[in-house]
Amino acid sequence: NAGVTQTPKFQVLKTGQSMTLQCAQDMNHNSMYWYRQDPGMGLRLIYYSASEGTTDKGEVPNGYNVSRLNKREFSLRLESAAPSQTSVYFCASSDLTRVNEQFFGPGTRLTVL
């Protein structure tokens, strides 16, 4: 199993450009999450999807949109990138029946100039 995969690994955008970060998991998990991590700080939840067909805002949703395409895939879209969105983005998934463990992807390092 690949676990949680994220594409791309690195991306540089200019202010105002748009892009979509892709996330997929092969563990048949119900829930998926998007976090951002700024330098020297902990992770902050952007959006999550408790199950296919549902999405909810986390701590820092402004400037982002998400799509739970199917059970495997959860994408994060930046419609008009800003320098403040320069960060490392992590996707995670978990099984709702186990109150314990989120599995994280390797991250996407995004720089907005």
Place this chain on the structure above:
Amino acid sequence: DAKTTQPTSMDCAEGRAANLPCNHSTISGNEYVYWYRQIHSQGPQYIIHGLKNNETNEMASLIITEDRKSSTLILPHATLRDTAVYYCIVKHNNNDMRFGAGTRLTVKP
């Protein structure tokens, strides 16, 4: 959700036990204590979780005080590969985990 307080940084000698404390004095009865760690630039990794009983797995032990207001993560024989940021999180379910700044553990030879 209960807030947690952790020391900013700690050092530990290789081969010794690393004891990482966490205060969560406002924890409620149905909230679990989770520990994750993040090794440089990687995604966080789950370590252990507990409700009120002490827990042990292949990675670590979790000791929760009887009043549940604090806990300690114990890495019994720390290695250089255990150098990481350790996050203590209190949450009543698995959604919307709030990661604080964590404790930066440095294991020294």
